[in-house]
Amino acid sequence: xxxxxxxxxxxxxxxxxxxxxxxxxxxxxxxxxxxxxxxxxxxxxxxxxxxxxxxxxxxxxxxxxxxxxxxxxxxxxxxxxxxxxxxxxxxxxxxxxxxxxxxxxxxxxxxxxxxxxxxxxxxxxxxxxxxxxxxxxxxxxxxxxxxxxxxxxxxxxxxxxxxxxxxxxxxxxxx
Amino acid sequence: xxxxxxxxxxxxxxxxxxxxxxxxxxxxxxxxxxxxxxxxxxxxxxxxxxxxxxxxxxxxxxxxxxxxxxxxxxxxxxxxxxxxxxxxxxxxxxxxxxxxxxxxxxxxxxxxxxxxxxxxxxxxxxxxxxxxxxxxxxxxxxxxxxxxxxxxxxxxxxxxxxxxxxxxxxxxxxxxxxxxxxxxxxxxxxxxxxxxxxxxxxxxxxxxxxxxxxxxxxxxxxxxxxxxxxxxxxxxxxxxxxxxxxxxxxxxxxxxxxxxxxxxxxxxxxxxxx
Numbered sequence: 001x002x003x004x005x006x007x008x009x010x011x012x013x014x015x016x017x018x019x020x021x022x023x024x025x026x027x028x029x030x031x032x033x034x035x036x037x038x039x040x041x042x043x044x045x046x047x048x049x050x051x052x053x054x055x056x057x058x059x060x061x062x063x064x065x066x067x068x069x070x071x072x073x074x075x076x077x078x079x080x081x082x083x084x085x086x087x088x089x090x091x092x093x094x095x096x097x098x099x100x101x102x103x104x105x106x107x108x109x110x111x112x113x114x115x116x117x118x119x120x121x122x123x124x125x126x127x128x129x130x131x132x133x134x135x136x137x138x139x140x141x142x143x144x145x146x147x148x149x150x151x152x153x154x155x156x157x158x159x160x161x162x163x164x165x166x167x168x169x170x171x172x173x174x175x
Numbered sequence: 176x177x178x179x180x181x182x183x184x185x186x187x188x189x190x191x192x193x194x195x196x197x198x199x200x201x202x203x204x205x206x207x208x209x210x211x212x213x214x215x216x217x218x219x220x221x222x223x224x225x226x227x228x229x230x231x232x233x234x235x236x237x238x239x240x241x242x243x244x245x246x247x248x249x250x251x252x253x254x255x256x257x258x259x260x261x262x263x264x265x266x267x268x269x270x271x272x273x274x275x276x277x278x279x280x281x282x283x284x285x286x287x288x289x290x291x292x293x294x295x296x297x298x299x300x301x302x303x304x305x306x307x308x309x310x311x312x313x314x315x316x317x318x319x320x321x322x323x324x325x326x327x328x329x330x331x332x333x334x335x336x337x338x339x340x341x342x343x344x345x346x347x348x349x350x351x352x353x354x355x356x357x358x359x360x361x362x363x364x365x366x367x368x369x370x371x372x373x374x375x376x377x378x379x380x381x382x383x384x385x386x387x388x389x390x391x392x393x394x395x396x397x398x399x400x401x402x403x404x405x406x407x408x409x410x411x412x413x414x415x416x417x418x419x420x421x422x423x424x425x426x427x428x429x430x431x432x433x434x435x436x437x438x439x440x441x442x443x444x445x446x447x448x449x
Contacts (some may be wrong), residue, residue, distance in 0.1 A: 028211060030221050031384040034204035037313045041197035049197050085377035132301055133314055143378030166308050174314035175204055175381055
């Protein structure tokens with residue numbers, strides 16, 4: 001392994017950089033443009049970390065379930081604590097034999113997500129059926145802002161068993 | 176198998192226990208590394224840092240992915256052709272104690288093949304947090320530029336530039352770049368100096384990074400001949416770049432090379448020397 005001579009700089013500070021010599025331009029050089037990415041998922045009223053979205057009891061095949069509105073609702077407040085605008089996407093996994101699809105079907109569920117506000121669901125929902133990096137449901141959320149994420153789940157129309165299923169959902173941020 | 180007419184019991188939970196934080200902080204979020212060697216295993220000298228700012232032990236998972244071709248790729252870059260060319264030390268799954276930052280070294284290991292000179296790649300590291308049903312994740316954006324070099328073979332990619340960067344100085348005010356068209360279509364290219372736009376709102380702008388600073392001084396004295404050129408499928412063309420006057424300071428501009436369907440750029444540096 002060879003460790004090349006390295007120059008590291010922070011883009012925001014380079015306006016008054018030391019003069020670059022021709023030799024420097026041949027060396028490996030790293031420029032950090034965004035120091036960090038930082039997000040948090042909170043309850044709708046920002047009272048604490050997000051806890052549970054439970055869809056309890058007996059539900060009909062093919063039924064649709066949507067997070068609720070209001071500051072006391074069970075939708076998610078997503079906080080962008082970074083100094084850069086972020087695209088947000090989401091994807092699901094580990095669904096115990098079910099798969100995500102563009103429509104509910106035989107052992108297939110439909111998971112959708114979208115940005116609303118505290119009192120209103122999104123006007124449209126985005127289908128979340130792609131693996132990592134997932135499907136983008138909002139683009140370029142400005143630095144240091146929050147948005148309200150609503151998830152909507154349609155359970156399979158046909159299932160092989162009546163067992164309990166858990167679905168893992170990941171909310172992902174990318175600059 | 177049961178039909179639609181029968182009620183099904185399906186209890187779905189997206190649970191995070193109260194002891195698990197749904198926060199994630201990763202650094203660096205975006206960086207560019209220039210002049211990465213080809214044919215070597217190179218320690219990049221910058222570490223991936225995963226910050227656990229909670230009061231509990233947190234579980235994390237790291238993976239390297241190439242951005243999808245149809246995704247949000249920075250103009251002038253292409254997805255890294257093989258994610259094995261970029262890797263992070265250690266296990267992919269790990270725990271971080273409370274109020275602790277976990278650091279991992281990052282490496283490039285690019286095969287010793289001429290086609291991998293003059294490259295501009297984008298790669299992403301996904302760091303996800305949590306083991307419950309709801310998780311947070313971050314996708315970083317890292318830009319890797321391999322050593323620019325004049326080569327006799329087409330660089331990897333639809334458009335190849337050889338070299339992908341030129342350095343001028345008091346003793347060198349002219350250079351040539353060969354353009355390779357590895358597509359099946361004729362490319363009608365237009366070449367112009369440019370400085371990537373900085374957006375006024377929303378936070379930091381993601382744009383091709385600079386080694387020093389973009390400078391209007393160099394922008395105004397670069398001459399490209401020809402400014403428009405057509406390259407046949409599988410063919411090559413050559414352009415000349417001249418620095419008509421010597422700027423007084425070190426500076427950099429980019430030369431964009433674009434057609435209706437493609438976009439690439441050449442880095443042009445001027446080093447005033449000392």
